[in-house]
Amino acid sequence: MTPIIDAKNITKVFGASRSPHAARALNDVSVDVYPGETVGVVGESGSGKTTLARIMIGIESATKGQVYKDGHLLESRVDWRNLRLNVQYVFQDPFTALCPTMRIGAALAEPLSVHKKCPASERLGRVSEMLKKVGLHPDMARRLPVQLSGGQRQRVSLARALMLEPSVLICDEIVSGLDVSVQAQVLQLLVDLQKDLGISIVFISHDLRVIRYLCDRVYVMYKGEVVEQGKTGPIFENPSHQYTKNLLASIPGARHDKSTPVVQVTS
């Protein structure tokens, strides 16, 4: 089977490479995603997860390396534009992802009208339906982003990405600001979407419990490199890299027991 997205040997250096402050955010990273699977990406803060996601949808360019969609190398701007029609990215930061002056309803309807996906008369209904799916009241459509709480905005960004019925969804920390009940609802929605529509999901999260629940495979990133990858179960039961071991040991539930000291990562 051909991967639906295949990012090969990606290196990203920010800033002019001659500058002494040039920062290597990614170093020879390869990630592939097959149709219908959920791939988790975990890693320490600053390890390059968001940069990788941005490169995979072409809003950032790689210093080295290529991205293939269904086996075709993406080169021209048209290639990337077509990719973004069926690969949607839900930003880590829901506050900047939404236009502050646009009402929620208009923000959700926009992709439909831009891509002429459905007749204008149906848009309102589609917007209400999607708001309900992410656990929000259809009345929210009348609000501005500033009138929503953090978790409500996070769900609006997800709803917006789902409006175009993408075949791949890249989610960057989308459940980190949600209470566990709403989080469970959103995770269930993703599982259902996958079952019903067979979409592929790239799920970036620092929450290993959520990754464990949702993902078939997982990539562990550390300092700009993939240090471990494979099926989720085996990696969680038997991590081989020290960073993965540290991560697993410092999960709040695992730390829950007062007798176990808080684990510190030696850097």
Add this chain to the structure above:
Amino acid sequence: MVDRVLNVEDMSVKYPGRGGLITVVDQVSLSVDAGKSLVIAGESGSGKSMICQALLGIVPGAGQVSGTRMDWRGKNLLELDEAGWRSVRGSEIAMVFQDPTAALNPLITVGSQIIDVIRTHRRCSRSEAKNRAIESLELAGFSEPAQQLRRYPSELSGGMRQRVAIALALCCEPSLIIADEATSNLDVSIQAKIVTLLHELKDKLGLALIFVTHDLGLASEIGGDLLVMYAGSMVEYGPVQSVLDNPSHPYTIGLLQSAPTLHSTRDNPLKPIPGQPPRPGTIGTGAPFVERCPVAVQGVCDRKRPTWTRVGAGHQVACHRFALDKEGGSL
């Protein structure tokens, strides 16, 4: 001697809406002592950030704050003017915002922002302020703090921005830190470091802490008291461990059941609480949770707002069912 630095009674936040004021925070009472912490958890949209912002006098938009008392170390926050707030904000009470991007100016380097804040509140030279800035960045979990000074917020990852926001809150050594989902974008190892740091500040300097999180595992590590919010109202309040060991409000119980653990997989699905929270302004005279409550008492919970019932030492719940069961009254 307990030093009660913050004491809030019946604080509400209301917004003008169609047909009158809409209540988003409904008569919340809470207190924090020096060297102690209060964790606020609850449903998304339940008013956690509003409470935090009200305590800093920065409720967004047309929101109106009222209450019977809001005492901060001998000052009445309800009567502060803008100049009074300026002397409190940042230096006495500092907040780490849920939205770190909005808290940072995109056009100014990280270093200048922290140094400016320090010099607004403390009399010191630029180089002293710079050293203090590096120190705060280090405390916030940066392994190469000095290198961050020249960087712009856009050059940082999401979690790094969150840590800069934490450094900004720490830099003036406030007496109370309000952390609104301050570690929710951080991987567990850095989270653990910051939790350890906060404990040290509490123990050594008597820092008081209000910590908003949806992660109940993390809540138990922070310790102190836990306030559970639902639809703008307090539903349960008590020592964290007591609430987690003995959750007594059906919403708290539902929350605990819907949390994923390291053993959750898709084969044993998570159990979200069915239904939707009520929209602000549509809550009737009954218990706010009544429509989703699996154990609601007909004719009681839908009519009357529950008052507090004692669960254990310092642990209270606002639930008719609990009160009735405790009385031993069957229906």
